[in-house]
Amino acid sequence: MRISREQIAFLTATAARLRKNIIRMILKAGSGHPGGSLSAIDIITYLYFHHMRIDPAHPGWPDRDRFILSKGHCAPALYAALAARGYFPEELLWTLRDIGSLLQGHPDMRKTPGVDITTGSLGQGFACATGIALGGRILHKDFRVFVMVGDGEIQEGVVWEAAMAAAHYGLDNLVAIVDNNRLQTDGRTSEIMAVEPIEQKWTAFGWDAQRINGHDIEKIDDAFQQARTCRGRPQVIVADTVKGKGIPAIEDDPAWHSLPATAAELEQFLADAPREVFE
Amino acid sequence: MIETQPNRVMYGRTLVELGEADERVVVFEADIAKSTNTYRFQQRFPHRFFQAGVAELNMVCMAAGAASAGLIPFASTFCVFASMRACEGIRTSIAYPRLNVKIVATNAGVEIAGDGVTHQGIEDIAIMRAIPNLTVLSPSDPVTTRLATLAIARMEGPVYMRLGRQPAPVLHGENVEFVIGRMIPLREGQDVTVIATGNMVQEALGAADALSAEGISVRVLDCHTIKPIDEEAIVRAARETRAIITAEDHNIVGGLGGAVSEVVAERHPCRVFRVGLRDVFASSGRDSRRLLAHYQIHAEAIAAAARRALLA
Ligand SMILES: Cc1ncc(C[n+]2csc(CCOP(=O)(O)OP(=O)(O)O)c2C)c(N)n1
Ligand SMILES: [Mg+2]
Numbered sequence: 001m002r003i004s005r006e007q008i009a010f011l012t013a014t015a016a017r018l019r020k021n022i023i024r025m026i027l028k029a030g031s032g033h034p035g036g037s038l039s040a041i042d043i044i045t046y047l048y049f050h051h052m053r054i055d056p057a058h059p060g061w062p063d064r065d066r067f068i069l070s071k072g073h074c075a076p077a078l079y080a081a082l083a084a085r086g087y088f089p090e091e092l093l094w095t096l097r098d099i100g101s102l103l104q105g106h107p108d109m110r111k112t113p114g115v116d117i118t119t120g121s122l123g124q125g126f127a128c129a130t131g132i133a134l135g136g137r138i139l140h141k142d143f144r145v146f147v148m149v150g151d152g153e154i155q156e157g158v159v160w161e162a163a164m165a166a167a168h169y170g171l172d173n174l175v176a177i178v179d180n181n182r183l184q185t186d187g188r189t190s191e192i193m194a195v196e197p198i199e200q201k202w203t204a205f206g207w208d209a210q211r212i213n214g215h216d217i218e219k220i221d222d223a224f225q226q227a228r229t230c231r232g233r234p235q236v237i238v239a240d241t242v243k244g245k246g247i248p249a250i251e252d253d254p255a256w257h258s259l260p261a262t263a264a265e266l267e268q269f270l271a272d273a274p275r276e277v278f279e
Numbered sequence: 280m281i282e283t284q285p286n287r288v289m290y291g292r293t294l295v296e297l298g299e300a301d302e303r304v305v306v307f308e309a310d311i312a313k314s315t316n317t318y319r320f321q322q323r324f325p326h327r328f329f330q331a332g333v334a335e336l337n338m339v340c341m342a343a344g345a346a347s348a349g350l351i352p353f354a355s356t357f358c359v360f361a362s363m364r365a366c367e368g369i370r371t372s373i374a375y376p377r378l379n380v381k382i383v384a385t386n387a388g389v390e391i392a393g394d395g396v397t398h399q400g401i402e403d404i405a406i407m408r409a410i411p412n413l414t415v416l417s418p419s420d421p422v423t424t425r426l427a428t429l430a431i432a433r434m435e436g437p438v439y440m441r442l443g444r445q446p447a448p449v450l451h452g453e454n455v456e457f458v459i460g461r462m463i464p465l466r467e468g469q470d471v472t473v474i475a476t477g478n479m480v481q482e483a484l485g486a487a488d489a490l491s492a493e494g495i496s497v498r499v500l501d502c503h504t505i506k507p508i509d510e511e512a513i514v515r516a517a518r519e520t521r522a523i524i525t526a527e528d529h530n531i532v533g534g535l536g537g538a539v540s541e542v543v544a545e546r547h548p549c550r551v552f553r554v555g556l557r558d559v560f561a562s563s564g565r566d567s568r569r570l571l572a573h574y575q576i577h578a579e580a581i582a583a584a585a586r587r588a589l590l591a
Contacts, residue, residue: 030565031393072397097393097563099573105395105563120397121364122333152310155332184333185310186318192310193332 003221007050011217015045018080019246021093023270025076026259029097032105034266035256036150037077039181039241042215044069047146048081051224056086059113065143066116066132070125071150071179072106073258078115079103087114123156125149126176130162133174133234144228148177152184155193160205166234167206174234175227176207179214181243187254202236214239248272281421281449286442287385289421291316293428294353298324304432307342307354309335314444315355315385335365339373339382346378351432358384358400358441362407373437374412380438381431387417387441388528389556390478392570395563400441401556404476405533407439408506414459415506416440417527417535419480420450423503426457434459443478443528445567450480450501462509468498471585472516472523476502476535479526479554485578490585497585508538510546517547522588524552526581528571531555550591552584 018041026032044067048054052065069078076096083090088102095101102111106120117132119125129147136143149159166174178198186192195201199209208230212219220239227235243257244250249269259266281289297304298320305327312318312330321328331338335356342352354361361369361384373380389399407415414436418424424442431438455463465480466487475483480501487497498520500512516523523543525536536553543549556574564570571577 029393073394097395097565099562099564099570101563105393106397108395120395121359152333155310155334157334157336185314186308186312186330192330193334 003050003218008217011045011049014049014084015042018045018077018084020270021080021083022076023247023266025079025093025096027266028094031097031259032076033073033258034250035183035243036071036179036181037074038245038247039214039243040071040074040148040179041077041080042217043148043177043179043220043239044077044081046217046220046224048085050221052146053143056114059087063141063143066129066145068117068119068125068129068132068145068147069107070119070129070147071122071153072119072125075103075105075107078107079112082112082114088112122150122153123158126159127162130166130171130174133166133171134169136173137169137171143173145174146177147174148179150184151178151180151182151189151195151198152192154178154195163202163205163207170232171234172231175224176234176236178236178238179241180238181241183243183252183254183257185257198238207234207236209236209238211238211240214241215245281425281453283446283448284421285444286418286421286424286447287314287316287444289424290383290385290428290442291319293425294320295323297429297432298327301351301432302327303349303351305329305345305350305352307331307338307352309333309338309356309360311356315383317353317355335360336368339365339368339380342380343368343372343378346380351379351381353381353383355383355385357386357398358403359398361439362400362403366406369413369439370410374410377412377436379435382439383428383442384439385442386444387477388443389561389570389574389576390528390567391444392564392567396560399561401530401561402533403441404505404527404529404535405537408538412437413506414438414504416459416504417476418442418503419475419477419501420447422449422451422453422455423457423463423501426455427503430457430459441477445478447478448481450484457503460504460507460509462512463501463503464498465501466497466499468496469520470496471588472498472500472520473526473581473585474500474502474513474516474523474535474539475526476505478528479576482578483526483581486581486585489578489582495585495589502535505535505538508542510542513539513542514547517543517549522550522552522591524554524581524584524588526554528576529555530558532558550588552588554580554584
């Protein structure tokens with residue numbers, strides 16, 4: 001069934017609220033990664049509020065769908081979604097990166113309710129996700145595994161080792177999302193270490209690939225619906241996104257991969273951002 | 280004049296100096312040039328700077344190949360990724376064949392704070408010093424970071440050097456004698472010796488000041504070379520003072536404390552008290568100093584260990 005107008009409006013409004021929380025928590029923490037959190041949040045919102053089979057009251061439910069944020073530096077996006085979905089109280093967001101906080105700088109599956117795999121070392125989360133999908137298969141479970149990687153992250157060799165394994169084992173319960181915001185830490189991915197043509201790489205590794213606008217909820221829904229029906233092969237959705245999406249002053253600017261020293265500006269940028277994005 | 284600055288910044292500046300002097304010097308990087316400060320070399324010598332992207336194992340192995348072709352490659356990333364993601368490349372492709380690669384890794388210790396465990400290099404000294412043929416350095420201040428960077432470029436053979444992220448005050452005079460493998464005495468003393476490395480040298484001096492006010496005389500040694508360790512300085516400390524305190528922003532297992540203990544156990548047994556991360560994964564933290572204090576990796580912990588040592 002196609003997503004309704006109302007559902008799209010709800011997800012759009014939710015993502016807007018989460019964007020605000022992402023910026024506020026990073027400002028409160030004094031460090032963190034706004035750019036990639038904002039590029040990822042539309043898809044993360046879609047998954048947590050529309051697509052995944054989850055029960056926030058039972059984060060350890062064995063039959064739940066999994067989401068692994070392999071680009072773990074974008075933890076604020078995941079935390080914002082988990083809090084809004086009810087895994088923990090929203091107040092916790094303001095403890096991000098504090099000593100002893102449940103919300104560590106990078107996702108910690110032993111501390112944060114709802115975090116399925118500990119990530120932050122790029123590439124590893126993706127391989128762990130492949131292992132979960134394999135485990136689900138062996139245990140005859142019907143849960144599905146969603147894993148998000150960055151376009152810089154897929155430069156890590158382990159991503160391709162795991163991609164080969166996922167296709168080898170025919171893991172059709174595994175859906176990878178490449179958050180293709182075309183930037184990494186040191187600049188444009190095309191200049192640091194080109195990763196295009198991305199879909200062809202995945203299809204050559206035995207995956208089914210789709211390519212979409214990662215900020216268009218309707219297109220996102222189409223892609224995930226399509227991925228659900230495919231059999232026998234793992235699925236990848238290459239999502240073209242904009243780093244810093246929602247705050248025009250930082251969009252597509254490599255300087256905002258992580259919080260620069262001039263962070264105070266961000267408060268102002270947030271105030272200046274178009275109302276429709278945040279209201 | 281050299282001023283307070285993060286050691287990684289001084290490293291980046293010195294790389295440019297090296298690049299001017301020797302065109303065989305090339306730099307490999309894994310997408311964190313802004314942080315490791317290799318971007319300074321990139322700006323000056325774009326054609327001698329190579330991005331591996333987020334691919335640390337590939338980076339060190341490419342550097343190995345470049346060294347075998349006659350270049351002097353420096354390869355930089357964070358301590359965690361250099362010593363663990365790229366570990367076996369360093370061991371088998373660089374150290375074993377003694378290729379002339381200089382791995383310079385930044386963001387040592389829990390000092391980096393905010394990013395948490397995934398980015399806190401707390402095992403790299405232990406891992407790297409277990410690899411034969413590898414020289415392992417951990418300078419304390421901008422002056423010795425510059426001298427260490429120049430020295431490793433001059434020497435033939437593989438090196439691992441770890442540097443901190445936070446600003447480091449100047450602790451040494453600019454004409455200090457820097458010799459790989461020889462500790463630098465910063466304070467003379469008869470009661471206890473503090474052997475410290477990296478950012479803990481500054482803390483050792485703080486502890487020595489506090490203790491001298493109590494009438495305790497503390498010898499402070501800057502252990503900038505973890506391997507080869509300065510055995511003679513350790514044996515002298517074991518002989519001439521009542522105990523040794525080691526201080527490192529690193530796990531107490533296998534690091535500087537381990538290296539010093541091995542020497543005294545074999546050559547001149549004495550009490551050794553290890554200050555460092557006590558074999559746990561640390562939390563994230565918003566403030567570096569507060570986080571170090573939380574884990575008792577600071578001047579106060581060093582002073583407390585010295586008092587305990589003198590009671591023992
Ligand atoms: C193994 C590893 N190497 C390096 C890093 C440091 N690092 C954090 S984010 C990043 C760039 C990631 O770029 P991308 O995957 O495109 O993420 P995004 O643009 O979505 O933020 C790097 C190199 C890391 N976390 N893990
Ligand atoms: Mg990116």
